Amino acid sequence: MAYTNAHFIIILINLCNIVVAISNNNTLNRPKFSSILVFGDSTVDTGNNNYITTLGKANHYPYGRDFPGHVPTGRFSNGKLVPDFIASILNIKDTVPPFLDPHLSNEELLTGVSFASGGSGFDEFTPVLTGAIPMFKQIELFKAYVEKIKCIVGEKEAKRIIGDALVIISAGTNDFIFNFYDIPSRRSEFNIDGYQDFIQNKLQIFIKELYEVGCRKFGVTGLPCIGCIPIQITVKCVSSKERKCVEDENSDAEIYNKKLAKRLLALQEMLPGSRVVYTNIYDPLVNLISHPEKYREI
Numbered sequence: 314m315a316y317t318n319a320h321f322i323i324i325l326i327n328l329c330n331i332v333v334a335i336s337n338n339n340t341l342n343r344p345k346f347s348s349i350l351v352f353g354d355s356t357v358d359t360g361n362n363n364y365i366t367t368l369g370k371a372n373h374y375p376y377g378r379d380f381p382g383h384v385p386t387g388r389f390s391n392g393k394l395v396p397d398f399i400a401s402i403l404n405i406k407d408t409v410p411p412f413l414d415p416h417l418s419n420e421e422l423l424t425g426v427s428f429a430s431g432g433s434g435f436d437e438f439t440p441v442l443t444g445a446i447p448m449f450k451q452i453e454l455f456k457a458y459v460e461k462i463k464c465i466v467g468e469k470e471a472k473r474i475i476g477d478a479l480v481i482i483s484a485g486t487n488d489f490i491f492n493f494y495d496i497p498s499r500r501s502e503f504n505i506d507g508y509q510d511f512i513q514n515k516l517q518i519f520i521k522e523l524y525e526v527g528c529r530k531f532g533v534t535g536l537p538c539i540g541c542i543p544i545q546i547t548v549k550c551v552s553s554k555e556r557k558c559v560e561d562e563n564s565d566a567e568i569y570n571k572k573l574a575k576r577l578l579a580l581q582e583m584l585p586g587s588r589v590v591y592t593n594i595y596d597p598l599v600n601l602i603s604h605p606e607k608y609r610e611i
Contacts (some may be wrong), residue, residue: 345403345477346403346405346477346478346479346530347424347473347474347476347477347478348405348423348424348425348474348477348478348479349396349399349400349403349405349406349409349424349425349478349479349481350425350426350427350428350455350475350478350479350480350481350528351396351409351425351426351427351428351429351480351481351483352427352428352429352448352451352455352480352481352482352483352484352519352523353429353433353448353481353482353483353484353534354429354430354431354432354433354434354445354483354484354485354486354487355369355371355389355429355430355431355432356389356394356395356429356483356484356486356534357394357395357396357427357429357481357483358371358387358388358389358394358411358427358429358430358431358433359386359387359388359394359396359397359408359409359410359411359427359429360372360386360387360388360410360411360413360414360427361387361411361412361413361427361428361429361430361431361446362387362430362431362432362445362446363386363387363411363413364411364413364414364415365413365430365444365445365446366444367430367431367432367443367444367445368432368443368444369389369430369431369432369443369444369445370387370431371385371386371387371388371389371390371431372385372386372387373385375391376388376389376390376391377390377391377392378391378392379391379392380392380393381407381408387411389431393408394409395481395483396409396427396481397409399479399481400424400425403479405424405425406421406424406425409425409426409427410426410427411426411427412426412427412428412454412458413454419465422458422461422462422465423462423465423466423474425478425479426458428446428451428454428455428458429446429451429483429484430445430446430451431443431445432444432445432487433445433446433447433448433451433484433487434448434484434485434486434487434488434491434492434512435448435484435485435488435512435515435516435519436488436491436492436499436511436512436515437449438491438492438498438499439487439488439491439492442491442496443487443491448484448515448519449519452519452522452523455523455526456526459471459475459526459527462474462475472527475526475527475528476527476528476529477529477530478528478530479530479532480523480528480530480531480532481532481534482516482519482520482531482532482533482534483533483534484516485512485516485535485536485569486536486537486539486542488512489508489512489536489539489562489565489566490539490542490544490545492508493505493508494539494545494562495544495545495548499511505565506568509565509568509569509572510572512569513569513572513573513576516533516573517576517580520533520580520584520589521580521584524584524587529586529587529588530587530588531587531588531589531590532590532592533573533577533589533590533591533592534592534594535566535569535570535573535574535591535592535593535594535595536566536569536570536594536595537566537594537595537598538558538563538566538595538598538599538602539559539562539563539565539566540558540559540560540561540562540563540566541558541559541563541598541599541602545558545559545562546558546559549562558602563599566595567595570591570593570595573591574591577589577590577591578591
């Protein structure tokens with residue numbers, strides 16, 4: 314799923330409010346984080362898929378046409394991704410590099426990386442179809458990352474960096490598209506309500522594992538308006554003369570997001586010292602799609 318910078322700027326307005334909430338900072342000062350750590354799918358993959366065998370590649374034009382230097386970097390966008398913008402706003406760094414880049418400097422490692430992979434998801438079936446880095450593998454890469462920074466700054470400072478990092482988690486869309494809507498491999502086991510719970514259980518385990526390694530500040534994105542993704546419109550409107558969003562899939566995403574917001578609040582209570590915040594990307598995208606005239610100057 315590819316986005317343009319206009320999409321990201323709209324989402325970024327909401328995410329900035331979330332960043333302030335995660336910082337738990339009651340002053341008007343800009344929230345401070347040691348680094349930025351990113352997990353998920355193509356929405357936050359800054360180039361890891363360049364280094365693996367997968368069908369999902371964004372290392373060719375027109376990807377990157379608005380990125381500094383006008384070169385494709387492996388980001389599934391015409392320019393920067395949301396984590397890049399957030400890292401820049403927080404004065405952490407201009408862009409977030411992929412962890413699999415073999416040429417990362419110590420400074421780049423210490424200020425954060427992305428472990429995300431385009432095509433990934435929480436359901437173990439999802440990366441099998443795409444060849445992406447599974448979410449559990451992203452945890453393994455993160456643990457390897459922790460060992461690297463321990464070697465750079467020592468165990469005590471590494472613990473501080475991880476504890477003060479802003480952790481962004483953005484995944485789930487591929488799970489529903491690949492395993493429930495378009496390739497219904499999970500429909501024999503779950504109805505939509507059960508599959509939503511299944512994915513959120515996986516997400517909860519994922520956050521707990523990160524917490525056990527030392528992460529404390531989490532921003533977790535909900536689902537976008539899945540029914541408005543071009544591939545879903547194309548597949549579902551093939552017999553119709555009118556291209557329009559698939560309302561059932563959008564409704565499912567809204568229900569998922571309401572459940573997720575409640576679950577994350579409960580999870581925060583279970584993890585002492587944590588800050589686990591839900592990020593609403595559904596409403597900004599729907600507003601952009603429904604009222605494009607508002608954003609012509611962006």
